[in-house]
Amino acid sequence: QQQVKQSPQSLIVQKGGISIINCAYENTAFDYFPWYQQFPGKGPALLIAIRPDVSEKKEGRFTISFNKSAKQFSLHIMDSQPGDSATYFCAACLGFGMTGTASKLTFGTGTRLQVTL
């Protein structure tokens, strides 16, 4: 059972364009939604994250839009650059912030982004 569905599987965007990756979740108990960036041969790295009581969060060229009623969230990369070419994973957390334990992350299946010149 895939609790976090991510699309598209791959994406090609021209330099300067906007990259948009979408995720949908089923479990309304999820309480935190991070995005990770992974370059080939490397481990994932936390990119940006949002709490469900916020509809949008922006950090530099990266923006998360969150729609709680639709159970969807998306990552927008503005002014996409060749250096943004990587695989992006959305994730959803259970138990975020609970003391004495760690967040349980459920990952999406990943989107391979290629930014062309």
Next chain:
Amino acid sequence: NAGVTQTPKFQVLKTGQSMTLQCAQDMNHEYMSWYRQDPGMGLRLIHYSVGAGITDQGEVPNGYNVSRSTTEDFPLRLLSAAPSQTSVYFCASSYSGHPGLAGSSDTQYFGPGTRLTVL
């Protein structure tokens, strides 16, 4: 700081063999975890630890064992390797156990991964 280190980088096993994947961090993080990454499935949590002597199961714990005798080390043991365990394994550590909870610097650091093939 070396960050999170994993050894070996590559490993080939035969079905039924056992082995230990090593993970170490030098950031004094209490929280460590193991994930496996399979094509088309994202990352899945195997086991995690909230401190020395404390471990718990994740989403896919069967066939794996962990222990946490020190803050620095969190080895993952494959008891009897099966072809279904062919995957890339990532170890991660973090300050709070909740990525970003204590601020933007409270991130989850991943190791470079171990690519395991079970024949």
